[in-house]
Amino acid sequence: MASRGINPSRRTFLTSGGALLASQAVSRWAIGSGKNDGFISPGQGGQGKSLVIDCHAHVGICREPGTTQELSAPWETVADPELILRHAREAGIDKTVIFPINNTSYKEANEDIARMCQRYPEKFIGFARHDAQTESGKIRSMLFHEVHDLGLRGLKLHTQPNPEILDAAKELGIPILYDSNEHVELFEEFLPSYPTVNFIIPHLGSDQSANWPGHLMAIDLAKRYPNVHLDTAAVVMTRYLEKAAKELPAEQILFGSDEPEIDCRLEIFKIRLLNLPKEKEELILGGNILRLLGGRV
Amino acid sequence: MKALVIDSDAQIGVGETWGSPRRPVDYKVEALLARSAEAGIDRSCVMAPRNTLYDSPNKQVAELCEKYPAKLIGFAVHNPQREAGQLRRTLSEEVKVMGLKGVRSDGHPTRELLDAAVELNTPVVYYPDLSEYPGPARAYYMIATAYPSVTFILPHLGAYRSWQWWAHYEAMDLVKRFPNIYVGTSSVVSRKYLEMAARELPPQRILFGSNAPELDPRVEMYSVKLLKLPEQSEALILGDNMRRLLRL
Numbered sequence: 001m002a003s004r005g006i007n008p009s010r011r012t013f014l015t016s017g018g019a020l021l022a023s024q025a026v027s028r029w030a031i032g033s034g035k036n037d038g039f040i041s042p043g044q045g046g047q048g049k050s051l052v053i054d055c056h057a058h059v060g061i062c063r064e065p066g067t068t069q070e071l072s073a074p075w076e077t078v079a080d081p082e083l084i085l086r087h088a089r090e091a092g093i094d095k096t097v098i099f100p101i102n103n104t105s106y107k108e109a110n111e112d113i114a115r116m117c118q119r120y121p122e123k124f125i126g127f128a129r130h131d132a133q134t135e136s137g138k139i140r141s142m143l144f145h146e147v148h149d150l151g152l153r154g155l156k157l158h159t160q161p162n163p164e165i166l167d168a169a170k171e172l173g174i175p176i177l178y179d180s181n182e183h184v185e186l187f188e189e190f191l192p193s194y195p196t197v198n199f200i201i202p203h204l205g206s207d208q209s210a211n212w213p214g215h216l217m218a219i220d221l222a223k224r225y226p227n228v229h230l231d232t233a234a235v236v237m238t239r240y241l242e243k244a245a246k247e248l249p250a251e252q253i254l255f256g257s258d259e260p261e262i263d264c265r266l267e268i269f270k271i272r273l274l275n276l277p278k279e280k281e282e283l284i285l286g287g288n289i290l291r292l293l294g295g296r297v
Numbered sequence: 298m299k300a301l302v303i304d305s306d307a308q309i310g311v312g313e314t315w316g317s318p319r320r321p322v323d324y325k326v327e328a329l330l331a332r333s334a335e336a337g338i339d340r341s342c343v344m345a346p347r348n349t350l351y352d353s354p355n356k357q358v359a360e361l362c363e364k365y366p367a368k369l370i371g372f373a374v375h376n377p378q379r380e381a382g383q384l385r386r387t388l389s390e391e392v393k394v395m396g397l398k399g400v401r402s403d404g405h406p407t408r409e410l411l412d413a414a415v416e417l418n419t420p421v422v423y424y425p426d427l428s429e430y431p432g433p434a435r436a437y438y439m440i441a442t443a444y445p446s447v448t449f450i451l452p453h454l455g456a457y458r459s460w461q462w463w464a465h466y467e468a469m470d471l472v473k474r475f476p477n478i479y480v481g482t483s484s485v486v487s488r489k490y491l492e493m494a495a496r497e498l499p500p501q502r503i504l505f506g507s508n509a510p511e512l513d514p515r516v517e518m519y520s521v522k523l524l525k526l527p528e529q530s531e532a533l534i535l536g537d538n539m540r541r542l543l544r545l
Contacts, residue, residue, distance in 0.1 A: 074462060074487070208458045208486050211318060236458050236486060238513045263488040269519050 052093045053125070053286040053297065054264050056177065056202055056233040056256030057084050059098040059116050063108045075261045076102045081116055083260040085123060091265040095297055097256075097289065099127040099156035099177075105135050107142060114150035125297055127154040127177065132162040140168045147172050153293050160186055170197050175292045177231070182206055184217040191225050198292045200229045200254060204244060207258075208234050215240035222252045229288065231256035238270055250280035254288050300532035303370070303539040304333060304341040304514060306422075306452050306483045306506025309361055310354050312346030314511060315424070316457055322346050322511075326361050329510050330368055336507070336514040342539065344372040344401050344422070351375055351403075352387065359395035370543060372399040372422065377407040385413045392417045398543050399450075405436065411444045420448040420479075420542055427461050434467040441475040448542055452481035452506055454490055465490035472498050479538070481506035483517050492524060500530035504538055 058079040062070045069076050079101050088096055098116060100109035110128045117126040128146040130139045143165075146152040155169055157178040169176050175198040180186045184205045191199070203209075205218025215237065222228045222244075230248070233256035235241050244253055255271050257264035271284060290297060309326045313319045324346060333341050343362070345354030355373045362371040373391045375384055388410075391397045401422040402410055414421050425436035433455045441449060455468025465487070471478045472494075480498070483506035485491045494503060505521050507514035521534060539545075 208460065210458065210460060212320075213318070234486060236484065236512065238516060261487055263520075263523070265523055266488060266516065266520055270513075270516055273513070273515060 049092075050282045051095065051286040051290060051297070052268070053255070053289045054088060054093050054096040054257050054259065054267075055200065055254045055289045056231050057096045057098050057259040057264075058101045058261070059084065059124075060100045060109050060112045062101065063103045063112075069102065079260050081120070081124070084264070085120065087259060087264045088123070091268050093264055093268065094286070095123055095125055096259065096264075097125045097127055097154070097177075099154075100129045102158070103129075104131070106130050110142070110146050110152065111150065114146070114152060117151065125154075125293070126150075126152045127156045128152045129156040129158075130165060131157075131159050132165055133159050136162060136164065139164050143168045143172065147174060153297075161190060166190055166194050166197065170194060173294070175200055175229075177202060179203070179207070182211045182214050184214050184221060187221055187228070191221075191228065195225075195227055198227050198229065199225075200231050200292075202231045202256060203233050203258070204230050204235045204240055206235075209236040209240070212237055212240065215243075219244050219247060222248050226252070228252065229254050229292070232271060232284075233258035233267060234262045235270070238273070241270060242274060245274050245276060245280075245284075250276070250283045251288055251291075253284045254292075255285045301536040301540060302337055302339045302505070302518075303536040303545075304338045304507045304509065305450065305504040305539050306481050307333070307341040307343045307509045307514075308346050308511065309343045309369075310345045310357050312348040312354060315347050316511070319347070324510050326365065326369070330365065333368075333507075333509060333514050336509075336518040338507070338514055338518065339536070340368055340370055341507075341509070342370045342372055342399065342543075344399075345374045347403065348374070349376075349379070351380075355391055355397065356395070359391065359397055362396065370545075371395070371397040372401055373397045374401040374403055375410065376403040377410040378404045381407065381409060384409050385416075388413045388419075389417060392419055406440050408443075411440065411447055414447050415444065420450055422450045422452060422481075424452050424457070427456070427464060432461065432464045432467040434471055437471050437475070437478065441471070441478055445475075445477055447477060449475075449478045450481055450504060451478060452508070453484045454480050454482060454494055456485075458484050459487040459490065462487055462490070465493075469494050469497055472502050478502070479504050479542070482521055482534070483508035484512055485520065488520060488523070491520065495524045495526060495530075495534075500526070500533045501538055503534045504542075505535045 059081045061078045103109045106129045113126040117124045154175045177200040179202045201218045204215045206214030218230050222230055229252045231254045257267040309324045311323045348354050351374045358371045362369040399420045425433050430436045451468055454465050456464035468480050479502045481504045507517035
C-alpha cells in the first residue's frame, strides 16, 4: 500500500505492525480522542510476548486438472502462502497452521503442504487433509506417512470422519480440525467414542456467521466435551466470540483466521477487542494450539 | 484536525434482521452510540431493521434523531411494493417534517419511490435480495440508468459478509459504469475486495459503513483503516463523502 504522505502519528500506528494490545482501560484506546491520528494508541505489542499462532489457513492450488473446480471459486483455485506470510508479519503472528484447499483426494496436496513447511520451517505448521468419502481404505497409511515422514502435525477435514480416520488420529496423537459445513450436530456421532482425540470446530461453528445458531451449538458442545475446541476464524458476529470467551474456559478457544481468503490482521484484532486478561489472551492466541501440538512447533 | 467520521449504515429500533437466518431484534440506541463512540464514529446514519410496515419504525428513528441530533442522521425505510400508492406522501412528510435524510428500499425500487427520491433529493440505499438476483448488477442496471440524478448506495460492497463473492466484482463494475452509484464498506469479510475497491474506484464513491449494531463498528472501522489510504482519501471514505451527499 502507498506510504507516501502518511503523517508521523499514522506512521507510528503502521510501523507498530498494527500489533494491538487491548488495554484493560478503555481510555487507552484513545479512539476519537483527537489526541492522535492513529486509530488506537500503539501498545507495547510485540516485545516479550508469547508465541502467536494462527491455527487456520489454506495453502495450495487445485489439483483437479480438467475439472470445473480448477477455476471456479477463489478458495478452490489458489491460496497464496506469500500473502499469508505478509499479513502474518504485519499482524505480529509468529506461525500459521496451513492445510490444503479443496481437492477430491489429497496425497499430492499434502505433499505440497509439507514442501511449503520445509521452505518456511519457522513460519508454517502443516496439517494434512483427507476425505473419508473419496479416500476410504487408504487414509491410514497415507496419514501415518504424512505425520511420521513428512512432518505434518494434524488433520483437516471437510467431510464426516470415519473410524479409519479417527482411529489413525488417535494413534498418532494428532488434533483434528473438522469443518462440518454448518452441521455441528454431526460431531456427536463420534465424540463420545473418542474422548482422547482433540477436535477443533472452526469458525466457532458457523463460517462467516452465515448460520448463527451454529455458534450456539458449538459453544454448547464445547461446554459438554472438554476435548472440543473452537477456532475463531471468520466469525462475523463478534458477539458470539464474546459469549464464547465469557462462557468457555480459555483453553478451548483457538485463534484462527482462514487466510488467505480472510485477513488475519482483522481476525486477530477481534481477539484483542475482547480485552481479556493477558494469560487468557495468550492461551487463545497460541498457547492452546501449542498444547494440542504437544508443546512443540 | 480529526476528520468527521460518519457511519453510512447503522440500525436502531425493533424488527427483524435484514440478514438470514432472520431473528427478531431490538437495537437499542444507547448501545449503538456507546460502541460507535468507541470506534471513533462521530455520527451514524440510522434506519429501522426489517419490518412489515415502516410508518411507526421510521417515526421512532426520527424521534431518536431529535433526541441525539449531534449523533444520529435518520433514514426512512420503505417497501415500495407493499406501500405502492402511498409512498410519495409518506416519504415527503418523513423528509420535510420529520427531518429524515435518505431512504432505504426494502424491495426493488419502483418509479414511485425513485420519483419521490428525485423530488426530495434523498439518496436511496438498496441492497438487492441475492436470492432473487444472480448479483447486484442485474438489479441495478435499469434503476441506475433510468434515474441518473438519484444517488444510490449499495451497501456491503454488494455482498453481505462476502458470501456471494462475485457480487463484490459486480459492485465495483457498477460504480465504474454509473456515476450515481456508491458502495458501502460494511461486512466485507474477504478484505481483498475492499482493497481492490480502494485501488480501482475513486475514493469519492466509497462510504464507510458498519451495519452496527448487528456487526461491531470497531471491527468495521479497523477494516477501513487497514487499507492504509492517504489521509485525504481516508477522510473522504470515512465521512466527507457522506457529508457531501447529505449536504451536512
